[in-house]
Amino acid sequence: MTTSWKRFKHVAPLLQTFMRTVCCMMLCWLMSMSAASAGVLADRLAAFPNWDNKPAVQPAEGDLAYPDWLAGTWTMTSTLVELAAPLAPDVVTPGFDSNQKYLNQSIACKVRFVASSSLAKNHALFSMLPLKGFLKDPVVSDRAFNGFNLAKAYLGDSVLAVTVDPRSPNRQITLLQGGRQLISVVTARAVEKPDPDRFLTTELFQQVFRGVLNPYLNQVETTTAYHRLTVQEATAEAPTVTAEQVTTIYLSPQDPEYFKAGDRPAALYRYRLEFTRVAEDEV
Numbered sequence: 631m632t633t634s635w636k637r638f639k640h641v642a643p644l645l646q647t648f649m650r651t652v653c654c655m656m657l658c659w660l661m662s663m664s665a666a667s668a669g670v671l672a673d674r675l676a677a678f679p680n681w682d683n684k685p686a687v688q689p690a691e692g693d694l695a696y697p698d699w700l701a702g703t704w705t706m707t708s709t710l711v712e713l714a715a716p717l718a719p720d721v722v723t724p725g726f727d728s729n730q731k732y733l734n735q736s737i738a739c740k741v742r743f744v745a746s747s748s749l750a751k752n753h754a755l756f757s758m759l760p761l762k763g764f765l766k767d768p769v770v771s772d773r774a775f776n777g778f779n780l781a782k783a784y785l786g787d788s789v790l791a792v793t794v795d796p797r798s799p800n801r802q803i804t805l806l807q808g809g810r811q812l813i814s815v816v817t818a819r820a821v822e823k824p825d826p827d828r829f830l831t832t833e834l835f836q837q838v839f840r841g842v843l844n845p846y847l848n849q850v851e852t853t854t855a856y857h858r859l860t861v862q863e864a865t866a867e868a869p870t871v872t873a874e875q876v877t878t879i880y881l882s883p884q885d886p887e888y889f890k891a892g893d894r895p896a897a898l899y900r901y902r903l904e905f906t907r908v909a910e911d912e913v
Contacts, residue, residue: 671822671830675855678876678900679714683893684851685832687818693799694819695768696743697829699858700871703742704905707869708780709734712900721887723848723879723897739783740908741776743769773802800835810841814850827858836882849880851895854903869904876900 674685710732715722745767777792781804788807795801800816815836822830832853839846854875879897881888887896 669822669824671820671832671853672824672855674832674853675830675874675876679712679716679895679898681716681878681895681898684834684880685820685853687820687832687834690800690816690819690833693770694821694831694833695746695770697823697856697858698769699827700743700829700856700905701745701769703740703908704871705738705908706741706780707736707738707904707906709736709902709904710899711902714898715896716898717891717894717896721881721891721896723881724846726897729899737780737783739779741779741905742772744772746770777802777804806841808841810839813838813840827860829856830854847882847884849882851878851880852876853878869906871905873903873905874900875903 670686674681710729711734713726713729713733715726718726746769747767749770749772774792774794778789781789781792785806790805790807793803793805795803798815802814804812804814806812817834817836819831819833824830830853832851834849834851837846837848837850852875854873856871856873859870859872877899878895880893881891881896
């Protein structure tokens with residue numbers, strides 16, 4: 631297995647937060663976005679790294695909608711600030727030790743959040759909805775753009791493309807040189823909105839790495855708390871949105887070490903995200 635492939639297996643969970651789009655049928659989307667109990671996700675982040683199980687979530691129906699204040703193009707800076715292997719030395723995920731070198735290293739790339747109907751594959755179906763004139767077009771991640779930019783920032787020219795299954799907004803494929811690919815399927819999520827300037831979400835998904843001698847399967851959780859800064863907190867040079875994000879690796883039932891871990895995390899990575907808005911003439 632090449633060095634870039636090993637790195638990609640453990641950078642890949644971070645990419646998923648920025649690789650989502652909206653469900654084509656708006657009514658299904660509205661039904662799916664029931665919020666988690668107030669404070670549950672915030673309490674979970676506050677307890678890091680003492681996590682003993684997976685979060686309470688609901689099946690993923692459609693895609694994740696973001697607050698309106700995330701709409702636009704941003705320079706996102708991601709910094710790994712802490713990592714933990716709570717089951718070591720009995721269980722340590724491949725690549726955990728090598729990921730130590732990313733600690734406190736900042737990676738920057740462009741990301742954007744757009745109205746769902748502006749994405750070509752959603753526009754036609756969205757325009758057919760009978761309630762379109764009465765429903766607000768949700769803001770979603772342009773996940774092909776975002777996922778590709780972030781993957782390139784970490785892995786360079788080994789990343790060829792990020793695509794989305796046209797039949798499901800929750801299934802994404804990242805293509806790499808040598809015929810290798812990461813297939814990610816979001817299975818469940820929860821959302822929490824404690825106030826107008828904060829947005830918390832968690833998603834669980836399955837990852838399959840193909841194109842290597844032994845395909846690798848795992849389960850991943852990404853829990854993120856976004857915070858819009860006030861006018862007093864933000865400056866022209868400083869980010870206007872920050873986020874705390876924890877990416878957690880769980881062993882799949884197919885892993886020979888699974889029964890040592892169960893639903894307990896095998897690896898946790900905590901990131902600090904900063905978003906600085908890009909001027910229109912720079913987009």
